[in-house]
Amino acid sequence: MNRFMINWSGYIGLILDGALVTIQLTLMGSALALVMAFLAGLGRLSRFFAVRALATAYIEFFRGTSIFVQLFWAYFVLPFFGISLTPLQAGILALGLNVGAYGAEVVRGAIKSVGREQYEACTALNLGRWQCMRHIILPQALLVMLPTFGNNAIELLKATAVVSLISLTDMTFQAQVVRAQTGNTLVPFTTILVLYFAMACVISWGVRGLERRMARGLDGVRV
C-alpha cells in the first residue's frame, strides 16, 4: 500500500524543472543548429574550394559520428585541450553541431531547388551575388527548408535526452531520479512521454503555421 501513498506533486515538480532544461536545450540547440546549417549549407555552395572543403568536412564528420560520442567529447575530452564547458554548454554545443550538420544539407538542397531562371533574373537586374541570395533565393528556399527544419527540431528535442548522461538535469534525468527514489517507473516515464509528445506537437504546429504564413500569395489562391 505504501507505494500508493507517494506524494507525487513534489516529484512532478522535479520533472517539470527538468522540462524547463529540456526546453532550454532544445531552443538554444536549435538556434545553434540553425546558424550552423546556414553557414555550412551556404559554405558548400561557395565559389572557394577551401570554404567548400571546410563545410563538407564539418557536415560529414558530424553526420558520421554519434551524438552520444560527440557529447562525451564536448564534456569530457575538451577539458584536456583547456576548454571546460558546463554540462549545459556541452549539451547545446553537441546538439547544435550535430543537428546543424543535417540542416546544412537541407539548406543546400533547398537553395539548389530554386530554379536557374531566378538567378538569371537577378543577373539581368544587375543584383550582386549576395543581394540575389538574400532577397530572391533564400526567401524562396526557406519555404522549402521549413518542413524539414521542423523534423530536425523534433529530432533535436528527442536527442536532448542524451544529456542526462553527462549529469545535466533534463527531463529524462529527473524521471530517472524519481524512478530511483520511488521505485515507480510508470508515473515518471508516462509523464515525460506525454511532455515530450506535447513539445513535439508545439514544434509541429509552429512550423506549419510559419509555413502557411510564408506561402501566402505564392500559389495565387491565398492572399
Add this chain to the structure above:
Amino acid sequence: MPAPIIKIDSISKSFGSFKVLDGLSMDVMPGEKLALIGPSGSGKTTILRILMTLERIDDGHIQIDGEQLYHVERDGRLLPADERHLTRMRQKIGMVFQLFNLFPHKCVLDNVTLAPMLTKGMPRAAAEKRAMELLDMVGMADKAKAMPAQLSGGQKQRVAIARALALSPKIMLFDEVTSALDPELVEEVLNVMRRLADETDMTMLLVTHEMGFAHDFADRILFFDRGRIVEEGKPDEIFRRPKQERTQAFLKKIIAAGHRV
C-alpha cells in the same frame, strides 16, 4: 554616322561539342530595333544571353557603347573583365525572358522596385513612383499589389517588361517574350512593345517567332542558321524577297505552321 552601340566582333561559343556561334560579327546602331529570326538552335537566343552576361564567350570581342563587355584594357592589352566591370556594363542592358522570371514571393510593385533600390540606391518612395509610372505604361498599375501567381501570362510579361525598364537600360533584349503565352494574350504584350518602340529611343533586340510582329516592329531583320547570319535586311526584303534558299525554306515552314507574315 554614329558609332554602333553594340559591336560584336567574331565571337564563338560552344556548348560541349556543339558550336552554337562560330565567328559571328554584327553591329547594332543606337536606337535600332532589330529582330533575330531563325530555326531553334541557330544561336539567336544565345546572342541575347551573351549580351546579358548569362553566358560567356569562348572567343572574340564585344563592345557595348564604346566599351569592351568581357574585357578590360590594361597597358594596351585586353584582359578578361572582373565582376565589377561586368556589373558596370550590365547597367546599360536589360532583358525580358520567355518565362517572365518574376520573383514569385514579391508583389508586382516590389518586383519592379527591388533592383533600382538595391543597385542604384534609389529611395523607396522614388522607386515606387517610377515603378507606378512604368506599371501604368504597361497597363498593370491596378495590379501593383498582386502577387505574380495571380496574374495571367500576358500580365506577368508586362510586369517583367516594366521591371527591366525600371533600371533605364540603353539596350533592351527580348527573348521570345510571347512564346509561352496563350494566343489571345500575345497581343497585349506586343502592344506594350510597340509603344516602347514608338515612344523611346532605346535600342531593342528581339528574338521572336512572331514574324508579323517582327515585320512591323523591326528596322532590320537578321536571319540566323547554325550560328551564322545567313541573310539580313529590311523587313520587306527578308519577308517578301528573301534571297537565300535557307531563308526561303525557313519562312515557308513558318507560314505552313500557321504563323502569319
